[in-house]
Amino acid sequence: MTVRxxxxxxxxxxxxxxxARTALFNWLYVRRHGGAFILRIEDTxxxxxSADMVTGILDSLRWLGLDxxxxxxxxxxxxxxxxxxxxxxxxxxxxxxxxxGHAYHCYCTPDELKxxxxxxxxxxxxxxxxxxxxxxxxxxxxxxxxxxxxxxxxFRVPDGETSFDDLVHGRITVAHDVIExxxxxxxxxxxxxxxxxxxxxxxxEMTHVVRGDDxxxxxxxxxxxxxxxxxxxxxxxxxxxxxxxxxxxxxxRHGATSVGEYEGQGYLPEAMxxxxxxxxxxxxxxxxxxxxxxxxxxxxxxEGISGGNAVFNPEKLDWFNQQYLARMSPDAIVARLxxxxxxxxxxxxxxxxxxxxxxxxxxxLVRPRVRKLTDFIPLLRPFxxxxxxxxxxxxxxxxxxxxVHEHLQAWRDRLASVEPFDAATTEAALRALADERGIKAGxxxxxxRVAVTGQAVSPGxxxxxxxxxxxxxxxxxxxxxxxAGVSRS
RNA sequence: GUCCCCAUCGUCCAGCGGUCAGGACGCGGCCCUUUCAAGGCCGAGACUCGGGUUCGAUUCCCGAUGGGGACGCCA
Numbered sequence: 001m002t003v004r005x006x007x008x009x010x011x012x013x014x015x016x017x018x019x020a021r022t023a024l025f026n027w028l029y030v031r032r033h034g035g036a037f038i039l040r041i042e043d044t045x046x047x048x049x050s051a052d053m054v055t056g057i058l059d060s061l062r063w064l065g066l067d068x069x070x071x072x073x074x075x076x077x078x079x080x081x082x083x084x085x086x087x088x089x090x091x092x093x094x095x096x097x098x099x100x101g102h103a104y105h106c107y108c109t110p111d112e113l114k115x116x117x118x119x120x121x122x123x124x125x126x127x128x129x130x131x132x133x134x135x136x137x138x139x140x141x142x143x144x145x146x147x148x149x150x151x152x153x154x155f156r157v158p159d160g161e162t163s164f165d166d167l168v169h170g171r172i173t174v175a176h177d178v179i180e181x182x183x184x185x186x187x188x189x190x191x192x193x194x195x196x197x198x199x200x201x202x203x204x205e206m207t208h209v210v211r212g213d214d215x216x217x218x219x220x221x222x223x224x225x226x227x228x229x230x231x232x233x234x235x236x237x238x239x240x241x242x243x244x245x246x247x248x249x250x251x252x253r254h255g256a257t258s259v260g261e262y263e264g265q266g267y268l269p270e271a272m273x274x275x276x277x278x279x280x281x282x283x284x285x286x287x288x289x290x291x292x293x294x295x296x297x298x299x300x301x302x303e304g305i306s307g308g309n310a311v312f313n314p315e316k317l318d319w320f321n322q323q324y325l326a327r328m329s330p331d332a333i334v335a336r337l338x339x340x341x342x343x344x345x346x347x348x349x350x351x352x353x354x355x356x357x358x359x360x361x362x363x364x365l366v367r368p369r370v371r372k373l374t375d376f377i378p379l380l381r382p383f384x385x386x387x388x389x390x391x392x393x394x395x396x397x398x399x400x401x402x403x404v405h406e407h408l409q410a411w412r413d414r415l416a417s418v419e420p421f422d423a424a425t426t427e428a429a430l431r432a433l434a435d436e437r438g439i440k441a442g443x444x445x446x447x448x449r450v451a452v453t454g455q456a457v458s459p460g461x462x463x464x465x466x467x468x469x470x471x472x473x474x475x476x477x478x479x480x481x482x483x484a485g486v487s488r489s
Numbered sequence: 490g491u492c493c494c495c496a497u498c499g500u501c502c503a504g505c506g507g508u509c510a511g512g513a514c515g516c517g518g519c520c521c522u523u524u525c526a527a528g529g530c531c532g533a534g535a536c537u538c539g540g541g542u543u544c545g546a547u548u549c550c551c552g553a554u555g556g557g558g559a560c561g562c563c564a
Contacts (some may be wrong), residue, residue, distance in 0.1 A: 008544045008564090010563080012563080012564075020536095029532090040534085042521050042564065043564095044564085045563060045564070047563090048563075048564090075507090106562095110561095110562065113561095113562090123490085124490065125490080125491095126490060126491045126492090126560080127560090128491095130558085135530070138561090139505095151561055164496095169493095169494065169495090171495080172493070173493095174492070174493070175492080178491065178492050178560080179492095179560090180560085182561090183561080183562050185562085186562040187562060188562080190562085192561090192562070192563085193563070193564045194564095196564095197564085211560095212558095213493095213494070213495095213556055213557085213558065214557095214559070214564095215558095215559090215564090216493060216494065216558075216559075216561090217492075217493060217494095217558075217559040217560070218564090220561080238494085240495075240557085240558095241492085241557075241558095243556095243557075245499095245500085247556060247557075248557090249557080249558085256543090264557090275501095277500065278501070278502075278513090279502095280501080280502090282501090282502050282503065284503075285503065285504090286503085286512090287503090287511080287512045288512095289512080289513055289514090306495090306502075307494070307495055307496090308494085308495045308496065308502090308556090308557085309494090309556080309557055309558085310500090310501065310502090311500055311501075312500090312501095313500050313501060313514065313515085314503070315500085315514055315515055316500075316514045316515080317514095318514090319513085319514055320513090322527090322539090326527085330563075346544070358499075366526095368526055368527035368528085369525065369526045369527075370526090378534075400523095427523095427527085430523095433500070440523095441523065442523055443523095445524080446523065447524040448523095449523080449524070455524090455525095456524065456525085457525040457526085458525070459524095459525080459526080460522090460523080461524080462525060
């Protein structure tokens with residue numbers, strides 16, 4: 001039997017890292033076993049759902065490379081894949097459950113329920129629906145329906161207990177007396193999550209349900225529905241939640257939580273996938289941490305998911321991103337960088353054509369100093385912009401240090417004739433000049449760095465000088481000397 | 490409050506009765522060095538507690554404690 005798993009987000013917000021990891025685990029399992037990955041949009045809550053959020057979630061999933069075999073955009077044998085377009089199925093199923101005695105109409109209003117709940121809780125008791133409408137006579141039901149009284153449909157929870165073998169937690173048993181007669185259909189006719197999720201998972205022939213830990217307590221309720229329907233129960237795997245540094249459920253106040261934000265900050269999707277895969281999951285033995293997508297697919301097992309919640313560690317994400325950047329070809333990095341450079345106004349049309357080789361060298365040079373794509377911007381600026389803006393503090397400390405101007409002027413003149421103008425030769429020239437003048441090379445190097453890059457820190461100076469090129473280096477030295485009030489010799 | 494889940498370095502994991510308790514991120518030091526990174530080497534750092542079971546428990550069982558989740562006409 002081929003496995004069928006699904007990711008079923010509710011479009012009430014962007015795809016957050018927790019959802020992304022759940023989707024990833026589903027996807028990895030499907031790709032590992034050659035099954036089908038279904039994407040279903042759970043938008044039965046009309047109030048909170050929006051089409052924009054659907055688009056955003058789909059974009060994030062695509063960015064991560066988690067492609068689906070059935071669902072929005074690709075269709076499939078069980079279309080539609082939006083719950084809002086499947087309402088009649090739920091209504092029909094609910095009617096059957098009522099007819100079979102597995103569910104019943106409840107006429108209690110929200111206000112009445114609230115009052116009764118508060119009364120019970122004020123005495124310290126635990127409230128569960130008091131089943132007031134559970135045994136209404138057929139006559140009374142007919143009368144109240146005829147009178148047009150609003151009602152919900154509640155599931156008739158039987159006595160006993162329900163157990164299931166969770167693929168990450170093992171056997172979980174829940175006594176039915178802690179489960180209330182939950183609502184299947186709201187008074188406006190819309191199904192609740194409990195109903196729609198089961199109906200769709202049955203109809204879409206899901207073999208496994210891999211979802212967040214927060215659904216563990218829903219599972220017995222849903223199994224009860226499967227049984228009432230006479231439908232086969234899928235295997236369940238509940239993956240632990242992702243927490244913030246304070247061990248609280250990851251949320252906005254912990255910083256970036258949506259996949260889109262990470263994309264915008266310059267993270268690579270492959271790094272995000274690798275990081276998320278290893279957050280709460282382990283391939284078992286071995287010290288390997290960096291895995292290609294194919295390796296993850298080949299090694300993924302649900303049993304490898306740990307039972308406890310995991311704290312999100314942004315530093316490690318950074319490290320993964322750096323690892324991927326280090327393994328990529330400079331040309332590939334330039335391609336990924338293009339939108340970022342364009343946004344910063346630093347893209348030049350010849351960077352991937354006439355100056356491709358040069359650009360590759362520049363990227364190679366700054367790469368070890370970068371963790372995210374956006375980190376490239378300040379480092380690349382001295383190479384891509386003709387003018388540099390000097391950092392005042394760096395200027396004061398190195399460029400205007402005592403006695404530096406005179407040496408810098410001589411160095412500028414020496415550079416004009418150095419041949420070839422490469423890192424090794426310019427370095428030899430600077431050191432020779434320093435020797436001749438009886439000074440240390442350091443101050444001259446630092447002053448040159450500030451003049452050429454505007455910054456106190458940069459990659460190896462002579463590599464920078466060689467790649468910025470003779471004309472621009474000399475122009476920047478002149479500009480720096482001029483700004484310092486040194487007249488041209 | 491009730492029910493459920495979880496428990497190894499600060500964090501993420503390995504361990505599945507006998508290990509010097511291993512790796513990674515982060516942190517500290519050294520090397521390299523013109524700065525900053527990167528890289529190499531070294532280091533600090535954990536089995537929550539109490540009972541059992543056993544020749545022997547980090548590992549199995551029970552309890553406590555701690556953390557998390559769920560208790561909606563949200564999903």
